[in-house]
Amino acid sequence: MGNPLETKELMAELQSKGIRIKQGSSNGRQGGAGPANGKGLVFGKYQITVPTAGDSAKNSHYTLHEDGERPLIFKDGEVISEVELIGTPQFYGLHTADGVPYHKIALLHGRDCLASTVIQTCFRWHGEERCKFCGIGTSLSDNNTVSVKTPKQLAEVAEAAVRLDGVTHVTLTAGTTANPLHGIKHLGDCAGAIKEATGLPVHIQFEPVDDLSIYSHLKDCGVDTIGMHLESFDQKVRERITPGKAKLSVSAYFEGFAKAVEVFGRNQVSTYIIVGLGEDLAATLAGCTRCIEMGVYPFVVPLRPVKGTPFANMAPPDPKTMVEIYGEVAKALADNGLRAAASKAGCVRCGACSALPAFER
Ligand code: SF4
Incomplete structure (x- = not known):
């Protein structure tokens, strides 16, 4: 697994570009104020919400896959990072x-x-x-x-x-x-x-x-x-x-x-x-x-x-x-x-x- 970006830069990239959701993931919170239309992702001690709606996210190079042992982030078909998801409370x-x-x-x-x-x-x-x-x-x-x-x-x-x-x-x-x-x-x-x-x-x-x-x-x-x-x-x-x-x-x-x-x-x-x-x-x-x-x-x-x-x-x-x-x-x-x-x-x-x-x- 190769990640050319530092985690903090990847976080900034994901918040701007959004993420597409693959197999078995929910699209996160839809509608409302705050982190609406987003998915909560955890990278070590940091957490971010990443847009899943809008043209930018729909065309994003990034996808979230939840079908393996651990959730993974792909960029253009290549794994770039593991990630934790925030479950339903x-x-x-x-x-x-x-x-x-x-x-x-x-x-x-x-x-x-x-x-x-x-x-x-x-x-x-x-x-x-x-x-x-x-x-x-x-x-x-x-x-x-x-x-x-x-x-x-x-x-x-x-x-x-x-x-x-x-x-x-x-x-x-x-x-x-x-x-x-x-x-x-x-x-x-x-x-x-x-x-x-x-x-x-x-x-x-x-x-x-x-x-x-x-x-x-x-x-x-x-x-x-x-x-x-x-x-x-x-x-x-x-x-x-x-x-x-x-x-x-x-x-x-x-x-x-x-x-x-x-x-x-x-x-x-x-x-x-x-x-x-x-x-x-x-x-x-x-x-x-x-x-x-x-x-x-x-x-x-x-x-x-x-x-x-x-x-x-x-x-x-x-x-x-x-x-x-x-x-x-x-x-x-x-x-x-x-x-x-x-x-x-x-x-x-x-x-x-x-x-x-x-x-x-
Ligand atoms: S997700 Fe956190 S930072 Fe964003 S609106 Fe809610 S409390 Fe504030």
Whole structure:
């Protein structure tokens, strides 16, 4: 078996090129937010989700074969790597006391992260302001989830996910509610219930709001880490891709970051940065460095095509671009003492949507 790429470069390559599935494999999660339309793959201590949908993945040189003793990755018919797959967790087989299947409340992300889109609606979904890459309404219309998850339901599922599947941390996200504070407070209540039932560290994601006292409130609820997702530092890209969120200025995000770091500490605040939206590379690196210096981890990810969105067949960025960005961002992280492994909970700790943790020194 010969592998001309280092594992971290192979991970970046797979996330950009996608993978075709052969014999007996499931296509992974279909629809929804986060790592939708992807397959979870494990390379040693790193895990990634790899796109399985969209034109790019359908025409990928890479295929996953599960018919031998171990799952193997082929490139153009030649074996290039062994890989581990993430199996279906046991908690998916259970129902809540009120009859809802657990997998409609929360999903396993990566090997050990319990993730839920707590509010599966967004006030921007049915209009011009919807983010172009987002599939939050798709899972709901496909009946794969329920509209709003309660603190009690999430605590119940989290308890089972710890007991049956060894989950170690939680990511809670939500669409934005018409009054954003209402949604954020619901996330805080859910985090508190999970913390009380399991003691797990919990990460929540939301858009910044003017009320800076919200961070202390969330800390008091039991939230451990915060994500506020800018997606791009380029205002023109934001106006094109996230027209509603772009009405909140980049400065508003940085004001939120500063307050969040003050409350939660360095390395416990993060932002998703999507590469492949037509942004300027130098501006992206400058923005990431600005975040890192203030203690915010820029979780750099390649654009992922998600079914049912305007980006369904858009090509992810060239893997060489991703390798270059990962290398530069990893250097800035090291220079400023930030590490994915030091994040208590959430996407940075999970890492599956990015290959950045593998590039850290
Ligand atoms: S990085 Fe975040 S969205 Fe991606 S799989 Fe992990 S927890 Fe889910």
